[in-house]
Amino acid sequence: MSAVHPHAWAAEAIRRIRADGPGLAPTPLKALTMPAAEGVDIRLKDESALPSGSMKYRLVRAMFCHAVTSGEITADTRVFAATGGPVAVAAARFAQLLELPFTAVVPAKTPQEQLDRIVREGGRWQPAEQPPAAVQEETRAVAARSGGYFLDHFADAERAAAAWDGPSVADEIFAQLRSERRPAPEWIVTGAGTGATSATIGRHLRRHGRPTRLAVVDPENSAYFPAWASGCADYATGMPSRIPGIGRPRVEPGFLPGVIDLVIPVPDAASVAAMRWLHDVAGIEAGPAAGTTLWGVCHLVARMRAAGSGGSVVALIGDSAEGYRNTHLSAEWLRARDLDPAPYEAELDRFVRTGDWPTAG
Ligand SMILES: Cc1ncc(COP(=O)(O)O)c(C=O)c1O
Known part of the structure; x- marks a missing residue:
């Protein structure tokens, strides 16, 4: 941009930022069918469709x-x-x-x-x-x-997301659900990296008085589940997450436990098993964090079935499957980390067929 008054530069910059992307088209909300989830509608909000390929x-x-x-x-x-x-x-x-x-x-x-x-x-x-x-x-x-x-x-994503005055991911979800038979999901499920996405959704639920609850899935080594469960805001594990994009060794400032109804800890091998299931059975190419999220969705569906309640669950999946061939999709990489997805694949397979889930209730 050529030399102009700084305010004019800022206004033009904002205009360009807002005009980016395909007219701010909502990312797809995909139906996921599972025989065991009869009575529960599962929707995956595919954020990998955003212009840079991630949420x-x-x-x-x-x-x-x-x-x-x-x-x-x-x-x-x-x-x-x-x-x-x-x-x-x-x-x-x-x-x-x-x-x-x-x-x-x-x-x-x-x-x-x-x-x-x-x-x-x-x-x-x-x-x-x-x-x-x-x-x-x-x-x-x-x-x-x-x-x-x-x-x-x-430090800043959660604050900036709160100040963003365009439609948020939560606005998009509820607008997309308006035409469905269940416009208010029982649960929205997401992972947490900076915490900004879960904070954005949690704020929306309060601002609009929605009955929907918010669940966060959390991988091994992350401080978020222990911090949320213990109420200890400065909990730290000091260990990096092995699931890219989600889980942190310490509680980041953007993680707002007060807006989260449930944090579901997910073993890393279960995340890998669920990612493979998404690829091989559901035909959805997504990264390991989507596997973590799907594991959490199964847990909630099983809980809803155990309680005899129907409803719907919306889960955010945030990255593409690209780039994991030599890591999470490689048998050698998994072996070197002592990660064995096989038992979790068997659990997932049993759940999909029969509705049996080890920790439902
Ligand atoms: C791949 C990936 N990255 C990041 C996030 C969340 O990121 P943040 O907490 O920074 O908003 C998610 C949420 O599900 C995710 O799936």
Whole structure:
């Protein structure tokens, strides 16, 4: 954008951000059929259909808008992010849209496919010098040295999502359900990374007085389930999650336990089993976090059946299946981590056929 008054630049930047994507078309709400779920409608909200291929698109869009309106991103700001994941891909896209340079400081072992996606969206990346747990602080220092702006998703995504004045993912879900026989689901299910998506949904449920409850699925090593269950807000495991995008070693500021009705801990091998089931049986190509989510959905469906109640469950699936061939879809990778999905595949198969679930009730 050429030299203009800073306010005019900001207004044009916001206009471009809002105009991105295919006219803000809602992401698909797909029906999932399971014989055991008779009486319960399951819908998967496929957020991988968003322009940068993940649900982080919504958060990064809100963060750019917030930083532009707050005067933190201006016409010549260099933008930095502390990840090689979907946040970096979406941030590269919005920086390119605003003609701003973007650099992702990426942890060692970030897969090449992911780095290629950042570059395809017009961004650059540089390897972090610190171990993964210290990349956030390293990036803050790198951005400060160059006078740039650190797009800190763990610190800011939830606040920015609350300030976003366009339709949220929750608005979309309820608008899509309006034409269905059950316009108010019993449960909405999501994972939590920054916590912003669950916070957005929880806020919506209160603002609009919806009877729907919110469940968060949580992988092994994550601090969210123990923090929610114990009420200890600064619980930390210090261990990284093995399910990309969800689960954190500590409770991030965007995780709002007060809006969450239930946190469901899910073993990592069960997440892998459920991801495979989505691919092989349901024909839905999704990543490991979608497996975690499906496991939580089965748990809730079993609970609803045990209580003799019908209804519907909406689950968010956030990333594509791309890039897991050498990790979660590789027998060798699973063996090296002592992860055996076979017993969970058997449980899932039994549930789908008979409705028996080990921990229903
Ligand atoms: C792959 C993936 N990433 C991220 C999230 C949630 O992210 P956040 O808590 O940062 O909004 C989810 C939620 O289900 C997810 O499936």
